[in-house]
Amino acid sequence: MKTPAKKTTRGCPICGKPPVEKYRPFCSKRCADVDLNRWLTGAYAIPVVADEDEDGEPPSEPTPG
Ligand SMILES: [Zn+2]
Numbered sequence: 001m002k003t004p005a006k007k008t009t010r011g012c013p014i015c016g017k018p019p020v021e022k023y024r025p026f027c028s029k030r031c032a033d034v035d036l037n038r039w040l041t042g043a044y045a046i047p048v049v050a051d052e053d054e055d056g057e058p059p060s061e062p063t064p065g
Contacts, residue, residue, distance in 0.1 A: 014031035026032040
């Protein structure tokens with residue numbers, strides 16, 4: 001937690017800069033292309049960071065017997 005960024009506003013997913021209306025949610029066409037390229041190359045990894053709004057219940061262990 002080193003970035004004092006706002007919680008509701010996210011920056012460019014590529015570089016973190018404030019997004020531009022024209023290229024939202026990216027800050028520039030370059031970053032948009034970078035993201036697109038990731039999709040095309042299939043190397044895009046969807047962030048698994050979900051909103052820790054609720055406490056996820058732990059996986060119920062199978063009861064022996
Ligand atoms: Zn960017």
